[in-house]
Amino acid sequence: xxxxxxxxxxxxxxxxxxxxxxxxxxxSAGIVSIIGPNGAGKTTLFNVFTGLYAPDEGVVTFxxxxxxxxxxxQITALGICRTFQSIRLxxxxxxxxxxxxxxxxxxxxxxxxxxxxxxRFRYLEPEHWSQAAKLLDRVGLRASANDVAKNLPYGxxxxxxxxxxxxxxxxxxxxxxxxxxxxxxxxxxxxxxxxRLVGDLGLAVVLIEHNMRVVMEVSDxxxxxxxxxxxxxxxxxxxxxxxxxxxxYLGRRRWDHAAG
Amino acid sequence: xxxxxxxxxxxxxxxxxAVAVFPRSILAFLLFQGSxxxxxxxxxxxxxxxxxxGVALLVLMPIIGAYNGYYLEVATQVGIFVALALGLNIxxxxxxxxxxxxxxxxxxxxxxxxxxxxxxxxxxxxxxxxPLAPPWFxxxxxxxxxxxxxxxxxLGLPVLRLRGDYLAIVTLGFGEVIRVLANNLDKPIxxxxxxxxxxxxxxxxxxxxxxxxxxxxxxxxxxxxxxxxNRRLEDSHIGRAWEAVRExxxxxxxxxxxxxxxxxxxxxxGASFAGVMGVLFAAKQVFxxxxxxxxLESIGVLAxxxxxxxxxxxxxxxxxxxxxxxxxxxxxxxxxxxNELKNAGVTVLGYSLADLPTQLEPAKYERMIFGMILxxxxxxxxxxxxPARRRQRELG
Numbered sequence: 001x002x003x004x005x006x007x008x009x010x011x012x013x014x015x016x017x018x019x020x021x022x023x024x025x026x027x028s029a030g031i032v033s034i035i036g037p038n039g040a041g042k043t044t045l046f047n048v049f050t051g052l053y054a055p056d057e058g059v060v061t062f063x064x065x066x067x068x069x070x071x072x073x074q075i076t077a078l079g080i081c082r083t084f085q086s087i088r089l090x091x092x093x094x095x096x097x098x099x100x101x102x103x104x105x106x107x108x109x110x111x112x113x114x115x116x117x118x119x120r121f122r123y124l125e126p127e128h129w130s131q132a133a134k135l136l137d138r139v140g141l142r143a144s145a146n147d148v149a150k151n152l153p154y155g156x157x158x159x160x161x162x163x164x165x166x167x168x169x170x171x172x173x174x175x176x177x178x179x180x181x182x183x184x185x186x187x188x189x190x191x192x193x194x195x196r197l198v199g200d201l202g203l204a205v206v207l208i209e210h211n212m213r214v215v216m217e218v219s220d221x222x223x224x225x226x227x228x229x230x231x232x233x234x235x236x237x238x239x240x241x242x243x244x245x246x247x248x249y250l251g252r253r254r255w256d257h258a259a260g
Numbered sequence: 261x262x263x264x265x266x267x268x269x270x271x272x273x274x275x276x277x278a279v280a281v282f283p284r285s286i287l288a289f290l291l292f293q294g295s296x297x298x299x300x301x302x303x304x305x306x307x308x309x310x311x312x313x314g315v316a317l318l319v320l321m322p323i324i325g326a327y328n329g330y331y332l333e334v335a336t337q338v339g340i341f342v343a344l345a346l347g348l349n350i351x352x353x354x355x356x357x358x359x360x361x362x363x364x365x366x367x368x369x370x371x372x373x374x375x376x377x378x379x380x381x382x383x384x385x386x387x388x389x390x391p392l393a394p395p396w397f398x399x400x401x402x403x404x405x406x407x408x409x410x411x412x413x414x415l416g417l418p419v420l421r422l423r424g425d426y427l428a429i430v431t432l433g434f435g436e437v438i439r440v441l442a443n444n445l446d447k448p449i450x451x452x453x454x455x456x457x458x459x460x461x462x463x464x465x466x467x468x469x470x471x472x473x474x475x476x477x478x479x480x481x482x483x484x485x486x487x488x489x490n491r492r493l494e495d496s497h498i499g500r501a502w503e504a505v506r507e508x509x510x511x512x513x514x515x516x517x518x519x520x521x522x523x524x525x526x527x528x529x530g531a532s533f534a535g536v537m538g539v540l541f542a543a544k545q546v547f548x549x550x551x552x553x554x555x556l557e558s559i560g561v562l563a564x565x566x567x568x569x570x571x572x573x574x575x576x577x578x579x580x581x582x583x584x585x586x587x588x589x590x591x592x593x594x595x596x597x598x599n600e601l602k603n604a605g606v607t608v609l610g611y612s613l614a615d616l617p618t619q620l621e622p623a624k625y626e627r628m629i630f631g632m633i634l635x636x637x638x639x640x641x642x643x644x645x646x647p648a649r650r651r652q653r654e655l656g
Contacts, residue, residue: 071519072513073513073519076514088508092503097503101501101517102515103497103516104497104501104516109496117492121496125496148650168516
């Protein structure tokens with residue numbers, strides 16, 4: 001079976017800094033976590049996958065289709081959607097409106113339908129709203145549907161970002177530190193939700209995460225990046241025992257720290 | 261509720277009578293305008309609200325116009341600016357694209373009818389086919405709309421990557437380019453007749469109404485259509501995409517909003533309203549020249565949007581009304597009143613008003629008062645008079 005998402009030899013440089021260096025990455029299903037110290041190039045890799053950055057080298061394919069030259073919105077329409085490390089909701093719009101914006105690439109209405117409010121519009125628009133309400137239900141935010149996004153508690157904002165990303169009906173969901181700033185309990189609830197989503201929707205998920213307990217519990221596979229390079233890959237247990245990974249996180253000898 | 265209904269109806273009726281009894285009193289007319297706002301805001305059933313507003317605008321206003329034709333002219337001007345403010349509201353309020361050259365689209369619409377609807381067309385294109393027959397005016401409402409929308413896209417294309425200050429400066433430049441073009445396109449081909457302007461511009465057949473009434477009703481009709489279009493756009497995936505672009509461009513694109521398409525559509529929609537009103541403005545004024553399309557006009561329309569509340573349709577309507585009435589009536593009226601006092605030789609605290617230098621006439625510092633109002637608004641109510649409210653929905 002061919003891979004859902006496949007990256008071969010992806011590099012991205014910013015000036016003299018190589019943020020991502022010839023990284024191979026692939027997944028076909030389930031939850032794959034990308035971990036690594038700060039500045040390892042995790043988010044840069046996400047930005048390459050979603051078309052925000054064009055890679056300097058290498059190829060990214062989604063369902064065997066190369067993504068080079070596609071705009072972020074086109075990639076979203078193909079079925080990859082993401083959340084952001086720092087929350088980027090549409091702050092002054094309500095929760096349900098945020099989700100509705102996420103549906104944009106699935107809306108099959110034109111300017112004419114909107115202006116005339118013809119039968120197509122009158123049928124599809126309520127459909128969109130009830131679909132959005134269902135998504136809010138799924139992440140447990142139904143009661144806050146009419147609340148302005150910026151007024152929601154932090155954890156709810158994180159979940160709203162996930163609901164908004166789900167609205168584009170992705171087959172691959174990229175989550176950038178979804179549990180950042182959450183308590184261990186909140187993180188567990190979120191991961192249970194994620195598991196359900198993967199089960200119900202047949203969704204593949206790539207997770208950037210610092211919370212190791214979460215990573216080890218939820219991931220099918222783990223990829224470790226350090227200084228833009230992939231240093232380990234495999235089942236959570238294998239990765240945990242990998243000496244290079246331990247070095248990357250804890251350092252090797254004292255003079256390395258002094259030099260670095 | 262009943263109390264509100266009775267009070268609103270009574271206020272509207274009273275102020276209508278007041279204008280009829282004192283047709284020269286600005287205060288009475290302001291009271292009438294204020295009562296429209298009260299009716300809009302009162303807690304009354306919607307059928308009553310729109311019924312009262314309909315009666316006021318369709319019946320009372322023309323009657324008032326019969327007593328004092330100038331009021332009808334004021335109302336018509338208000339309508340024109342309401343449409344402009346609503347158009348700019350799409351670009352600035354919804355999509356968050358700061359446009360400082362908006363009046364350029366108004367100019368494009370105005371010149372499109374001015375050139376073809378006046379004998380000047382013969383000079384520009386040769387022959388003797390111009391002015392086109394008056395019924396062509398209605399076709400030109402659509403042509404003006406289209407031409408303005410196209411120029412909106414033309415402006416939009418080069419500025420797609422710009423945001424904030426940079427965008428503001430380029431749009432400002434665009435506005436000036438259009439004005440300077442209008443000023444100088446009398447050579448080598450005399451298209452705009454330069455600073456001398458174009459006259460006489462044909463008017464549409466009046467259908468037995470006076471031109472004052474005719475243009476009033478036409479403006480009212482267009483404003484109603486513009487409000488309807490605005491509401492439908494706002495409450496759809498298109499409007500939501502615009503707001504998403506305003507809130508966070510990058511996130512919007514990552515969620516599947518095609519940025520280029522969304523921005524160009526915002527520019528085109530905003531411009532098209534101005535284009536339609538431009539055509540109408542040219543016909544109403546009979547004469548246009550580049551003076552009507554200066555940078556200050558763009559700023560004026562922007563001030564209306566900000567004063568009313570960015571992204572809010574009732575706000576744009578109110579902002580346009582307040583600014584236009586302030587400019588046309590309140591300050592000028594105050595100057596006149598001061599002059600009357602002067603001529604009557606009134607003294608205040610031993611100081612003869614006749615000695616008051618003419619520089620101190622309120623009409624002369626209309627811009628200053630205007631600026632002060634804006635500054636005070638920004639300090640005390642930055643969201644505008646009638647800010648955009650999030651629609652609350654019952655979810656089935």
